[in-house]
Amino acid sequence: MIGGLDTLLEGVLLGGVYALFAVGLSLIFGIMRLVNLAHGDIIVLAAYLILTAMAAAGVSLGVATALTILVMFVAGFALQRLVLERVLGDDILPPLLVTFGLSIVLQNGLLLVFGADSRRLQAGAFEATSINLAPGLSVGLAPLIALVTAVVVVTLLQLLFYRTSLGRAFRATADNPEIAQLMGIDQRNIYAFAVGLSLAVSAIAAVTFGIRSNFDPSIGPARLLYAFEAVIIGGLGSLWGTLAGGIVLGLAQTIGGRIDPEWQILSGHIAFLIVLILRPRGLFPAGRR
Amino acid sequence: MKPERPPIVWRVQSATKLSRIAGVAAAVIVPLLFLVPAVASRNLLQDLIFVFTMLALAQLWNVLAGWGGLISVGQQAFVGVGAYALFAGVTLAGLDPLLAILAAGCLAALVAAVLGPLMFRLEGPYFAIGSWVVAEALRLGCAQFKPLGGGTGMSLSSGALASMTETKSVATLFDIRTAAARDVIVYWIALLLVIVITFAIYVFVRSRLGLGLAASRDNNAAARSVGVRTDRIRYWLWVIVAFATGMVGALVYLQKARISPDAAFSVVDWTAYVLFVVVIGGVRTIEGPMVGVLVFWALQYNLSGYGSLYLLVLGLIAILVMLFMQRGIWGSMAARWNWQLFAVRKLLTRDDS
Amino acid sequence: MTALVNVRALDAFYGDFQALFGINLELQPGETVAIIGANGAGKSTLLKSLAGLVRNRPDAIKLNGRDIGDAPAASIVRRGLALVPEGRQLFPSLSVEENLLIGGYGDRRRAPWNLQAVYDVFPVLRERRSSDVTILSGGQQQMVAIGRALMSNPSILLCDEISLGLAPIIVEEIYRTIPLIRANGASIVIVEQDVARALRHCDRFYCLQEGRVTLAGRPSEVDQEAVRMAYFGT
Numbered sequence: 026m027i028g029g030l031d032t033l034l035e036g037v038l039l040g041g042v043y044a045l046f047a048v049g050l051s052l053i054f055g056i057m058r059l060v061n062l063a064h065g066d067i068i069v070l071a072a073y074l075i076l077t078a079m080a081a082a083g084v085s086l087g088v089a090t091a092l093t094i095l096v097m098f099v100a101g102f103a104l105q106r107l108v109l110e111r112v113l114g115d116d117i118l119p120p121l122l123v124t125f126g127l128s129i130v131l132q133n134g135l136l137l138v139f140g141a142d143s144r145r146l147q148a149g150a151f152e153a154t155s156i157n158l159a160p161g162l163s164v165g166l167a168p169l170i171a172l173v174t175a176v177v178v179v180t181l182l183q184l185l186f187y188r189t190s191l192g193r194a195f196r197a198t199a200d201n202p203e204i205a206q207l208m209g210i211d212q213r214n215i216y217a218f219a220v221g222l223s224l225a226v227s228a229i230a231a232v233t234f235g236i237r238s239n240f241d242p243s244i245g246p247a248r249l250l251y252a253f254e255a256v257i258i259g260g261l262g263s264l265w266g267t268l269a270g271g272i273v274l275g276l277a278q279t280i281g282g283r284i285d286p287e288w289q290i291l292s293g294h295i296a297f298l299i300v301l302i303l304r305p306r307g308l309f310p311a312g313r314r
Numbered sequence: 315m316k317p318e319r320p321p322i323v324w325r326v327q328s329a330t331k332l333s334r335i336a337g338v339a340a341a342v343i344v345p346l347l348f349l350v351p352a353v354a355s356r357n358l359l360q361d362l363i364f365v366f367t368m369l370a371l372a373q374l375w376n377v378l379a380g381w382g383g384l385i386s387v388g389q390q391a392f393v394g395v396g397a398y399a400l401f402a403g404v405t406l407a408g409l410d411p412l413l414a415i416l417a418a419g420c421l422a423a424l425v426a427a428v429l430g431p432l433m434f435r436l437e438g439p440y441f442a443i444g445s446w447v448v449a450e451a452l453r454l455g456c457a458q459f460k461p462l463g464g465g466t467g468m469s470l471s472s473g474a475l476a477s478m479t480e481t482k483s484v485a486t487l488f489d490i491r492t493a494a495a496r497d498v499i500v501y502w503i504a505l506l507l508v509i510v511i512t513f514a515i516y517v518f519v520r521s522r523l524g525l526g527l528a529a530s531r532d533n534n535a536a537a538r539s540v541g542v543r544t545d546r547i548r549y550w551l552w553v554i555v556a557f558a559t560g561m562v563g564a565l566v567y568l569q570k571a572r573i574s575p576d577a578a579f580s581v582v583d584w585t586a587y588v589l590f591v592v593v594i595g596g597v598r599t600i601e602g603p604m605v606g607v608l609v610f611w612a613l614q615y616n617l618s619g620y621g622s623l624y625l626l627v628l629g630l631i632a633i634l635v636m637l638f639m640q641r642g643i644w645g646s647m648a649a650r651w652n653w654q655l656f657a658v659r660k661l662l663t664r665d666d667s
Numbered sequence: 668m669t670a671l672v673n674v675r676a677l678d679a680f681y682g683d684f685q686a687l688f689g690i691n692l693e694l695q696p697g698e699t700v701a702i703i704g705a706n707g708a709g710k711s712t713l714l715k716s717l718a719g720l721v722r723n724r725p726d727a728i729k730l731n732g733r734d735i736g737d738a739p740a741a742s743i744v745r746r747g748l749a750l751v752p753e754g755r756q757l758f759p760s761l762s763v764e765e766n767l768l769i770g771g772y773g774d775r776r777r778a779p780w781n782l783q784a785v786y787d788v789f790p791v792l793r794e795r796r797s798s799d800v801t802i803l804s805g806g807q808q809q810m811v812a813i814g815r816a817l818m819s820n821p822s823i824l825l826c827d828e829i830s831l832g833l834a835p836i837i838v839e840e841i842y843r844t845i846p847l848i849r850a851n852g853a854s855i856v857i858v859e860q861d862v863a864r865a866l867r868h869c870d871r872f873y874c875l876q877e878g879r880v881t882l883a884g885r886p887s888e889v890d891q892e893a894v895r896m897a898y899f900g901t
Contacts, residue, residue: 054439054440058439060439060440060443062387062443108633108637112637117385117438117439118597119636119640121387121439121442122589122593122636123632123633123637125586125589125632126629126636128629129582129625129626129629130626130630130633132625133625133629134626136622137622137623137626246446249446250443250450253447257436257444287457287458288458290450290454291451291454291455291458295451297447298432298447301433301435301444305435
């Protein structure tokens with residue numbers, strides 16, 4: 026037996042972190058059809074920013090996270106208006122090359138500033154706390170909070186998209202950017218907001234991840250791949266699908282890891298390839314488009 | 315009766331004066347390049363091997379992305395497969411290394427042929443990441459394969475290397491040690507490969523297939539409606555590029571004689587640098603990567619000692635080029651002065667003979 | 668009375684391709700102007716230029732005396748010029764009501780056109796307010812498209828081929844709303860391939876042929892033959 030219930034639970038909780046990785050990627054692609062190859066490195070950047078805020082300003086993890094979310098939102102807005110806006114268009118090559126270049130710049134920039142040592146976000150007692158769900162079945166508080174956070178973030182985003190005027194503007198722009206302009210929607214600001222939102226969510230992902238795992242400047246690309254796999258497994262066009270995709274990926278990796286620790290990451294890739302073969306549109310694709 | 319004017323005859327012409335000059339120059343320079351081992355130091359030879367293999371990879375990536383519309387950040391998958399196939403062929407099957415290079419290409423082509431249809435289900439940018447996932451999966455897979463060194467890798471036995479075809483004759487010819495003779499043979503193969511690849515791309519781009527694919531890139535529906543079999547052409551382009559990439563990978567690691575999964579499947583060495591070469595020189599031109607590889611060689615030669623700072627600068631340059639000079643160095647100059655060394659455009663001219 | 672919209676020497680391009688050649692046109696407050704012409708004559712290009720989807724020389728188009736030739740579409744809507752685009756072009760991810768609401772995105776006044784007012788003019792939409800727009804009939808989709816444009820409370824409404832692909836009886840129903848829209852204060856520009864209908868509903872008209880104005884005037888003042896020649900160019 027591969028450990029049964031607690032393996033499943035661990036997989037689901039890991040999935041919460043992967044879902045948070047994936048939401049930022051999914052957001053930008055859904056609204057702007059842009060894939061940000063620097064996405065993983067941006068999550069790592071956020072983790073380092075939180076670390077720095079705690080070390081330099083002496084603030085608690087919560088405050089550092091809030092500050093970082095704000096900074097990342099602004100950075101995303103600027104990234105779109107100053108850089109990405111210039112290369113968005115029918116040709117998909119320039120945005121891919123620019124974001125790939127950005128990935129290289131971020132990785133090496135972080136390496137120069139922080140060095141290659143592994144770091145961890147200190148959450149104090151929070152990290153080690155466990156909750157007893159049932160006799161013999163306990164979960165770490167931090168991983169549980171990660172999953173809960175993922176659900177909360179997706180819920181809030183859904184509310185934004187489906188119950189607000191701004192959300193309507195996002196969806197209209199995603200459908201038809203040219204006609205959306207006829208509604209008085211300034212595309213540039215919509216896109217900038219979307220990228221800002223994506224980076225802000227990545228900051229949230231960074232804190233849930235950085236508490237439970239070590240990070241260093243080189244781990245960005247792997248986060249991008251997990252985010253991507255979660256999106257594809259879940260299916261395009263639906264944030265709940267992305268959440269589900271993250272959980273499936275988390276389960277695949279955890280179960281694979283129980284069989285053989287060296288196979289953990291490879292199991293995720295295999296699960297991704299299987300979904301691509303059997304269900305190319307993902308497990309829970311959105312109906313339209 | 316009114317006298318009749320002779321009918322106007324139109325011709326389709328590709329060659330320009332500059333391209334004709336370039337053709338003549340190439341006919342002179344290329345044979346000279348084959349003679350370089352007679353006068354060059356071993357270091358220079360190794361540098362040139364690096365230049366030729368990077369140029370080959372850049373041309374291959376360029377035709378795949380620029381004409382095929384398949385933007386891959388996972389070509390390191392085929393470099394790695396080719397390299398591991400070489401090591402497997404030499405170490406496990408006792409093949410002559412030169413034969414193993416060919417086998418490596420075939421294996422890479424096979425992997426591409428099988429995975430292609432799967433990956434083509436991913437659209438545009440998601441195809442790009444998907445190719446990266448495949449490369450990572452292959453890397454991890456090879457790291458599990460103990461007979462070829464697993465995660466730490468292995469070296470080629472000097473016995474197998476020394477008995478490579480023609481090594482002894484070359485060693486005697488140039489009066490050098492067998493290791494240096496191996497470098498000479500690798501050099502010749504690298505030069506041959508890059509010439510064949512460049513020429514093949516040139517022929518392809520000029521051909522109906524190449525035109526069809528370029529049309530598909532601009533407007534897929536319209537191209538299909540005039541009968542361009544986009545999907546078929548694209549698939550075979552993908553497989554053939556993988557074949558050539560595999561051979562280049564095998565050649566590179568034959569020269570290095572040492573392999574590890576992280577090196578053979580390195581995204582920095584086999585994608586980031588390649589993208590840099592193409593971007594700097596100019597995407598969608600054949601001359602572009604040639605200019606790009608020379609710039610890259612200069613930068614690598616002078617700055618690679620700076621490690622992360624060097625990579626940071628490369629990344630910044632690539633971003634700035636994409637933002638402000640999207641056509642690259644060659645592309646911008648060519649657009650401005652209407653240059654073409656490889657005659658790929660078709661112009662309608664009057665035949666005034 | 669100064670014209671609401673003044674177009675002078677408008678040359679519109681799609682890349683290297685020139686679609687309009689020296690167009691002169693005027694729209695007075697309260698008027699309904701029709702633009703007729705065959706397919707490819709440049710009618711849609713003209714409306715897109717007015718709406719800001721095609722950029723031109725700044726002074727080629729003046730709105731209330733202000734240069735808007737190269738203004739972005741989003742700002743032109745806020746100045747009170749709305750376009751009902753050719754082919755409806757509703758947002759498939761939005762419901763009927765959401766499509767209407769998004770029309771009002773840039774509008775602060777909310778009067779006279781708001782959700783209730785649009786539903787009063789097109790009652791069938793009230794029944795279908797939560798529907799997916801893709802399952803509506805052509806006529807209903809056209810109503811949504813018009814309603815959406817009205818939600819920005821424009822002083823000028825541009826209608827690009829609103830009868831396209833619709834049964835005559837539906838088209839009549841839609842055209843019956845034009846006087847209502849006019850009564851609420853908007854000036855209207857209609858682009859139509861159906862010459863008879865266009866001339867029936869307009870105060871003045873312009874005929875385009877291959878990007879040029881070949882005839883302009885009041886329907887009562889020109890005869891059929893002149894219109895036919897201007898339309899077809901023979």
